[in-house]
Amino acid sequence: MAKVKIGIIGAGGIANNHAHYYRQITDVELVAVADIVEERAVSFAQRWGIPPEGVFTDYIKMLDSVELDAVSVCTPHAVHAKPTIEALKRGVHALVEKPMASSGAEALEMLRAAKASGKILMVGFQTRWSPELGAARKIVASGALGRIYYAEATLGGRRRGIPGSPTFVKRELAGGGVLLDLGCYAIDNLMFVLGHPRPLTISATVEAAIGKQREAVVEGGWPWNPEEFEVEDFVAAFIRFEGGLTMVLKESWAMHADALGSSFILGTKGGLRLSPLEVYRDEWGYMTNTTLKLPQVDIYRERIRSFVEAVKRGGPSPIDPREIVVEMFIIDAIYESARKGREVEVKLPSEVLG
Structure with missing residues (x-):
């Protein structure tokens, strides 16, 4: 059987994670890489055995010059959409890093490109292969918890979270701050576990509370440049869903x-x-706490393996991109509510309803 030919768009840190796991699959071949910084593309190619003729500074030239089955899009957050769309238009399957895009509108364009091409569009939420999330999803679906009426999604720490790279804190590259970086995980985790309920309204706030402070102390984390900090480092949101479910989202890169x-x-x-x-119930006349013993899984390996297997089959995507488009519109509504200082409606496109 012919090897699956993979190209990498964006040769930054996370691209090495993709390459590492692609290299572990015997019938996969890394054949090309594109990065706007030539030295970075060359170094990446040398590290992962990509031939010199497979090195590009323009991903369009790479897509037009190299025979590819699929690409991993590992560019900064704000530039996920265009490379993904261009790959799909050329009949190339696409695995794009999280977040899917920097807005719901961009995510919808990506979904439409995937539908038009008939190719796989997968957003790389490796947490979908987490044994904890998989078990929690089964427990919720079984009805053992009864009617779900409330959930909280949280991620964050005191000083370990603000990334030092401008690609995370300058708006033109990042698209947003902690909400796009960590919040997309927290939202997807609970949406997956809860069976993807339909969001209705959101009330939210965002803050650049620590990131702009020159005097902020950094211990055990990344130093950042306050002069370059243009995004939020804290978000809190109250989300209402159909059926009476409510969710609170709290995310922080840095806080006191x-x-x-x-x-x-x-x-x-x-x-x-x-x-x-851990599961909490009333059983046998007692309040019980049950801690599940779950297997250890390399979720990054499973992400790449599942994508490659889907490419071989010709689809479908291991993660339905429509689910992630909904989550991007949730993120849009969080930012809108924060700007307007009031509750707003989550307006979903027809392509993701039903």
Whole structure:
């Protein structure tokens, strides 16, 4: 069987993660890389065995010059959409890093390009292969927790979170701050576990509370340049869904507290905490806490393996891109609510309804 030919668009840090796991699959061949910084593209190619003729500074030239089955899009957040769309237009399957895009409108364009091409569009949420999330999803779907009425999604730490690279903190490259970087994970985790309920309204706030402070102390994390900091480092949102479910989202890159708490779900017959996974119920006349023993899984390996297997089959995507488009419109509504200082409606396009 012919090897699956892979190209990499963007040769930054996360691209090495993709290349590492592609190289572990015997019938995959890394054949090309494109990065606007030539030295970075050359270094990446040398590290991962890509031939010199497969090195480009223009991803369009790469797509037009090299026979590819699929690409990994590992560019900065604000430039995920265009390379993905251009690959799909040329009949090339695409695995794009999170977040899917920097807006719901961009994500919708990507979805439409995938539908028009008939090729796979997968957003790289490796947490979809987390044993904790998989088990939590089964527990919720079983009805063991009763009607789910409340959930919290949290990520963040005191000073370890603000990335030092301008690609995360300059708006033209990042598109947004902690909401796009970490919040997209927290939203996807709970949407996946809860079976993708339909969002209705959102009330939210965002803050650049620490990132602009020259005097902020950094211990055990990345130093950043406050002069370049143009995005939010804190977000809180209250989200209403169909069926009476409400969710609180809290994310922070940096704050004056140790943690924001654990992500959890409350139902009328039980509840659960996501990490480590623990289930709370009333059983046999007692309040019980059950900690599940789950297997260890390399979720990054499973992400790449699942994508490659889908490419071989010709689809479908291991992660339905329509689900992620909905999440991007949730993110849009969070930013809109924060700008307007009031609750706003989540307006979903027809392509993701039903």
